[in-house]
Amino acid sequence: MYDSDFLNRLETGLRGALPRWGLSDATDLKLLTISENATFRAHDPADGRDVIFRVHRPGYHTKDEIASELAWLKALGADGVVETLTAIPQAGGELIADIDDDGVVRHVVAFGLLPGKEPQEGEDLVHWFRELGAINARLHAHAKDWRKPEGFARKVWDYDAMLGETLLWGDWREGLGLTSEGRDVLERTSTLLKRLLEDYGKDEDRFGLVHADMRVANLLVDGSHLSVIDFDDCGFSWYLYDFAAAISFIEHEPYIPDLLAAWIEGYRTVAALSEDDCAIIPVFIMLRRMLLTAWIASHSETPTAEAMGTAYTQGTVELARAFLEKYAAAEEMAGK
Incomplete structure (x- = not known):
């Protein structure tokens, strides 16, 4: 499943959706992780913006489930409970986009970037x-x-x-x-x-x-x-x-x-x-x-x-x- 053709399809589909978030054609996409979902980091040299994209695995979470996750994230941020990623809306205000992956619809969400790195075993x-x-x-x-x-x-x-x-x-x-x-x-x-x-x-x-x-x-x-x-x-x-x-x-x-x-x-x-x-x-x-x-x-x-x-x-x-x-x-x- 995770061969180069599959990853190229995902990147092509995501690249076609970048203008919905106002990102230029010069935007660089880098695959960060792939597990249940595929996570990409985008950097647009035109305005220096960095965005994290999560491309959802089809057939797992429904759109309503994804929207519910984002609603809790928004509430947690508004109430100052924990610092976490903030979803970035598209130009029309929608938080969830759909892209085509060889006839399969995949949901995509964009997030802002947070500073920091994963703690390592050797650390405290x-x-x-x-x-x-x-x-x-x-x-x-x-x-x-x-x-x-x-x-x-x-x-x-x-x-x-x-x-x-x-x-x-x-x-x-x-x-x-x-x-x-x-x-x-x-x-x-x-x-x-x-x-x-x-x-x-x-x-x-x-x-x-x-x-x-x-x-x-x-x-x-x-x-x-x-x-x-x-x-x-x-x-x-x-x-x-x-x-x-x-x-x-x-x-x-x-x-x-x-x-x-x-x-x-x-x-x-x-x-x-x-x-x-x-x-x-x-x-x-x-x-x-x-x-x-x-x-x-x-x-x-x-x-x-x-x-x-x-x-x-x-x-x-x-x-x-x-x-x-x-x-x-x-x-x-x-x-x-």
């Missing part, structure tokens, strides 16, 4: 996760109080959507390199996750609108300032799922407990977080890890999936074994 991730915890708490508080506009629509990230009957990112059973033994381990883990999540419930103080993908690649550090980008996966889920999403693809690293402690500390500077809430976070980490295992299998042609390969699936199985042992021991101690 503990410090930034403390900041991220406070940002998450502000986002959650805003989501609970914000009156959503009529027609607001975003996907629901619950057990059924991730591991159950209405899968959004594919089936973990198709995990790259998954053995029959590993499949059995993950099946038992999925069953346990379902029960634990049902026990935790979806009360309004626990389940609502979240970013759902606040991983390191979607953070920007500029001096002492932390910004958050890419709300493309925002939707309705458990609030504490946001931490699990924040450690996407690094769930197995030995420093994760330090990141979690810092995140909780930062969160509590803004809002209360009970011990029961903290105790459920490992459940969301395991849930997210299995979801990403499914995503890698269903998006195996993407650079991210190629980099993870079968090793990520094997790591998921090992994490699942430890997860099962932990909860079996806890239930034995509780006399269940």
